[in-house]
Amino acid sequence: MAKPVVEADPIVRVSDLSLSYPAHAGGREFEAVEGVSFDLARGGVMALLGESGSGKSTLARFLAGRGSDAGDRSARIRLTGGAASVMDVSLRRLGRRAGARLTAYVGHLGQDAGATLTPELNVGDLLLEPIVERSKHFDREALGERIAEMMDIVALPLAKLQEYPYELSKGQRQRVAVMRALMLDPALLIADEPTLGVDANNRPKIVDLLRWYRERTAATMLLISHDIGMLEALVENVLVMQHGRTVGHGDINEIFRHADHGYVQLLAQALRATAYDEIAEE
Numbered sequence: 243m244a245k246p247v248v249e250a251d252p253i254v255r256v257s258d259l260s261l262s263y264p265a266h267a268g269g270r271e272f273e274a275v276e277g278v279s280f281d282l283a284r285g286g287v288m289a290l291l292g293e294s295g296s297g298k299s300t301l302a303r304f305l306a307g308r309g310s311d312a313g314d315r316s317a318r319i320r321l322t323g324g325a326a327s328v329m330d331v332s333l334r335r336l337g338r339r340a341g342a343r344l345t346a347y348v349g350h351l352g353q354d355a356g357a358t359l360t361p362e363l364n365v366g367d368l369l370l371e372p373i374v375e376r377s378k379h380f381d382r383e384a385l386g387e388r389i390a391e392m393m394d395i396v397a398l399p400l401a402k403l404q405e406y407p408y409e410l411s412k413g414q415r416q417r418v419a420v421m422r423a424l425m426l427d428p429a430l431l432i433a434d435e436p437t438l439g440v441d442a443n444n445r446p447k448i449v450d451l452l453r454w455y456r457e458r459t460a461a462t463m464l465l466i467s468h469d470i471g472m473l474e475a476l477v478e479n480v481l482v483m484q485h486g487r488t489v490g491h492g493d494i495n496e497i498f499r500h501a502d503h504g505y506v507q508l509l510a511q512a513l514r515a516t517a518y519d520e521i522a523e524e
């Protein structure tokens with residue numbers, strides 16, 4: 243069984259990849275991603291951009307090794323063409339054990355992660371859970387310090403550690419979810435809209451947390467985000483998707499300056515407009 247190579251570079255390789263959802267409820271198999279290719283260098287940060295329904299979450303969930311995780315069979319993602327590997331592990335027919343080995347190194351923040359926190363656990367236990375699940379032997383003091391540092395960066399008072407998800411605002415829950423995704427020190431973080439639902443004042447704190455994490459660990463990141471602050475602070479390369487296909491790929495500044503595809507031009511304009519809105523809000 244292929245063992246993940248954390249030092250692999252590129253850490254993610256995607257070649258002519260197509261991904262589908264199974265036929266269900268009388269419908270046909272649906273191809274959500276079609277012929278996408280890119281490499282993500284170790285230590286790099288790339289953003290997946292594109293309108294709703296363009297295939298970003300499907301691609302992100304599949305690359306995070308969570309393509310067959312969904313309890314609902316109809317949400318299981320199948321590789322129907324091309325190839326993809328993460329840390330030199332092929333994602334074609336990734337078995338349960340190989341998947342578990344890989345996901346130990348790949349952090350995944352799913353879409354609207356703040357809404358899916360276990361309601362019975364308080365914030366402290368939610369943060370510790372990934373660690374405790376892996377091993378009962380851990381340095382409680384060092385972890386406590388690390389949690390306190392992260393709480394400080396995202397401006398959550400330590401008293402929140404005792405609170406339950408229902409006692410938190412949507413944006414606070416999302417901040418807890420992002421911290422939780424970092425607890426196992428993933429070498430690759432794949433995050434779907436990490437600032438979604440977080441108000442404009444607190445979005446930069448999530449950006450700060452991800453930047454802090456990257457400075458500490460040199461982790462690689464694949465982010466789905468249209469948050470201009472996040473793109474400016476962290477992202478080097480972008481892949482722009484439309485209807486499951488790639489319509490732009492490359493250095494973030496180059497791609498928006500010389501956008502030759504109509505949709506990429508529109509996106510560049512929209513992002514600039516967002517930036518002005520944010521400045522106006524301050």
Ligand SMILES: Nc1ncnc2c1ncn2[C@@H]1O[C@H](COP(=O)(O)OP(=O)(O)OP(=O)(O)O)[C@@H](O)[C@H]1O
Pocket residue numbers: 263264272274292293294295296297298299300301316317318353
């Ligand atoms: N379980 C499923 N079964 C069938 N089709 C699905 C399923 N989940 C998503 N899709 C379809 O796959 C396509 C891509 O969806 P995906 O969620 O990957 O897009 P996205 O770019 O992440 O959009 P958003 O930004 O709205 O999350 C969409 O047309 C969507 O309707």
